[in-house]
Amino acid sequence: MGDPPGPATSRTRHLTAFLRLTRALTLTFVRNRQGVFWSFFFPVLLMVVFGFLGGQGAFHVDIALAGPPGPVHRLIREDLGHVPIFTIHPVKSVAQGLGQVVHGTADVAMIVPPPTAPQVLKVYYNSSSYIGAQESLSAVRFAVAELNVAMSGRPPALGIVTRPVAGRDVNYLAFLVPGILALMAMQNSLFGLATTVVRWKERGVLRRFFATPLPPSTLLSALVVNQLVIGLVTLAIVLFIGTVILHAQVLVPVFPLLVTLVLGIAAFQALSFMIAGFARTTEAVIPMVNLVSFPMMFLSGIWFPVSSLPAGVAAVVKLFPLTFLTSATRALMSTTPRFTAAIRGDLVGLAVWLIVTSAVAVRTWRWE
Amino acid sequence: MTPADGVVVVRGLKKRYGALTAVDDVSFAIPEGQVFGLLGPNGAGKTSTLEMIEGLRVPDAGEIFVQGIDARRHPAKIKAIIGVQLQNSSYFDLLTVRETLGLFGSLFPVHLPEHALIPRFELAEKADTRVKDLSGGQRQRLSVALALVNDPRVVFLDEPSAGLDPQARRILWETIASFREEGRTVVLTTHYMDEAEFLSDDLVIMDHGRIIAHGTPRELVRRYLPGAVIELDRPAGQRIGDLKLEALRRAEERENLWTLESDRLEDTLVDLVQWSRERSVPLEGLRTRGATLEDVFLELTGRSLREDNGEARPSEGRERRG
Incomplete structure (x- = not known):
């Protein structure tokens, strides 16, 4: 009966099965036109x-100005106040500033x-918002240097003329793009993986595969690898558009x-499996995913720096996985394109x- | 019973879910090439029994041998050689029939090519249709085709005709009969007695996790109900309890239909006709027939197979391993 292709060794068979599964999952993703549309719609x-x-010049520095009149x-107040990117807020005391x-x-x-002390202008910045502070400080330094020239009435030994070139103008779009990549990495993993796995459990897809000699781990690794690759391709396309x-x-x-x-996608995949371990139905998994993703989506520094949150909230938000991912991605894409200590x-x-999350997921995971 | 007594041998199988004993000391041996039926109402333990043999559930006690292999010790080996169709399983909605058959085939060391399976299960027109666009009958044919994808000697079918219209069921029965003609052994669960009667060479009736009867359909009927059955519409104004007839073993009324089981049909009929004359009650819709498995089940349990027995018990397909 039939024409078997001859007994393959179990290793090549597992590889074949893995590749066939990957192909099937990719087809499933690509054929889900609505899914593809929505995974690009909001980021773009x-x-x-x-x-x-947002345009240019969205970069802005608020300066709290203290000291004796x-x-x-x-x-x-007057000179810096005329520069569009600065807003001066006179304050009553150093402490208030x-x-x-x-x-x-x-x-x-x-x-x-x-007036009696040495003419040293002290500038304080928030060390917890390192990148934003560096941008602010360099702008302030530059402005003060020009102020110096104006006050002394003497031209500096080396003058500076600035001209904008197509370099790194920091505007809101540039701030946003790394955050959007990080956000997509999270959303694709949580919504793609957690809901898929729970739906498979609920509708008996996993069960049907268990009735075959395919090791369950092969099925899940095909799913994980497939999600990772599709996630990276999606990110690359959004980055290209950006x-x-x-x-x-x-x-x-x-x-x-x-x-x-x-690394970020892997962390969110592990989180997805953890959620999929707790949730029994598709109806249950979506609110759970929302519960986890919403606070991160709003607070983890995608839209505004974490440092602008109240200190107590910021301290917690800094431990969110999306905060780590956003911070690292933004640092790599806006200041230093290599792994600094902060990254x-x-x-x-x-x-x-x-x-x-992997450890918890292994404990909570149920095959059915 | 030893592993050599059949292609599938089960001994003392037990499965509990919390306080519920779903499968309670079940034993049977299935000779090669037979269609073996497990008949019983929902919750009788049929699916649990099947899923333990298939390696999907771990028994609490008992032994299972398939083709001489110890299924509890080597579930992976068993999964490679048996064919399985599960209740309520689904596949990737966005793959086509052909792709699904190819995908599942690739999971087995030996498999039949898609082009051999597609025409056999009358899926040729739907070969490139996505699974989500199939009708219930087509989806069921795909499920059964997938049970054959690894060219197995033993095929397990769990309620294969559930939810099918009569014509689709007939087509399915022919397919299952063709498995037997090819020398395959088929293990089938059903709660349709006509299906069990038509297909099974040998069958067990299960109730509350236990086997309550075992034999060929003919043997079971002869053993438990050697007589015949008289059916008639309930005569207006008459109560079934008032019937006093010769050789009447049992009388049941359901939905205005009287069912009278008789040990000697002739004697009971004569009495019934006389009773109708005395009371001037016409006998409408009167007919007689031999007893069926449905009647056997009623005789054995006092309940109908398809009757909702009112017990709060999860349907088997949705039980979860705690």
């Missing part, structure tokens, strides 16, 4: 909206020295970015999430 829509509306105070920096209502606090079509001024260090995103810290955070 957001980029388009902020790419056109006097010529220096007035000069800073520092408080604003800590709470994120000001990016930097500038303390004007009393940079090539909408001209987001971001760095694209391919290898470090790949490592970071793969390595984020990656360690993601790795810890991956390990912990």
Whole structure:
């Protein structure tokens, strides 16, 4: 009966099965037109909206200005106040200025020295928003240098003329793109994997595969690898649209970015399996996924820096996996295209999430 | 019973879900090439029994041998050689029939090609249709085709005709009969007695997790109901309890139909006719027939096979391993 292709060794058979499953899952993804549409719709829509509306110059520095009134105070208020990117908020005391920096209502606090003291302008910034602070500080440094020239009436030994070139203008789109990539990595994993696995359990798909000699682990690894690859391809397409079509001024260090995103997706996949272990029905899994993803979606620094949250909230939000992923992705794409200590810290955070959620998932997982 | 007594041998099988004993000391041996039926109402333990043999559930006690292999010790070996159709299983909705057959085939060391299976299960017109667009009957044919994908010697079919219209059921019966002609052994669960009667060479009747009768359909009827059955419409104004007839073994009324089981049909009929004359009650819809498995089940349990027996028991397909 039939024409068997001859007994294959079990290893090549598992590989064949793995490849056939991967192909089947890819077909399933591609044929789900609505699914494909929605996985691109919001990221691209957001980029388009902020790419056109946000425009340039969205970068802005709020300065809390403290210190005794006097010529220096007035000069800073007037001269810097005319620069569009600066807004000066005079405050009554040094403490009040520092408080604003800590709470994120000001990016930097500038303390004007009393007339008797040495003419040193103290500038305080929030060290927890390192990247934003660096941008603010360099703008302030530059402005103060020009102010110096104006006050001394002497041209500096080396003058600077700035001209914008197609370089890294920090605007909101550039801020947003790394966040959108991180957000997509999360959403694709949570919605794609957790709901798929629970639906398979509920509708007896998993069960049907258990009645075959396929090791269950092969089925799940095909699913995981497939989701990872589809996720990366989706991210690449969104990144392409963001940079090539909408001209987001971001760095694209391919290898470090790949490592970071793969680690992020893996962490969210483990989280998905953890959720799929708790949820018994498709109706149950969607609210659970929302419960997990909504706080991260809003708070993890996708739309605004975590440092602008109240300190207590920020301390918690900083431990969210999406915060780690967003922070690392944004740092790689906006300041340093290699693994700095700060980025390595984020990656360690993601790795810890991956390990912990995997361990929980192994315990909560049920095959049916 | 030893592993050599049949292609499938089950001894002392038990399965409990919490307080419920779903399968209680079930034993049987199936000779090669037979269609073996497990007949019983929902919740009788048929599916649990099948799923333990298939390696999908772990028994609490008992032994299982399939083709001489210890199924509890080597579930993977068993899965490679048996054919399985499950209740309520689904596949990838967006794959076509052909792709689904190819995918499942690739999971087995030996498999039949799609082009051999598609025409045999009358799926040629639907070969490139996605699974989600199939009708119930077509989907069921795909399920049964998938049970044959690895060219198995033993095929397990769990309620294969559930939810099918009469014509689709007939087609399915022919397919199952053709499995037997090819020398395959078929193990089948059903709660349709006509299906069990038509297809089974040998069958067990299960109730509350136990086998309550075992034999060929003919043997069972002869053993438990050697007489015949008289059916008639309930005569207006008459009560079945008032019937006093010769050789009447049992009288049942359901939905305005009287069912009278008789040990000696002639004597009972004569009495019945006389009773109708005395009371001037016309006998409408009167007919006689031999007893069926349905009657045997009624005789054995006091309940009808398809009657909702009102017990709060999960349907077998949805039980979860705690």
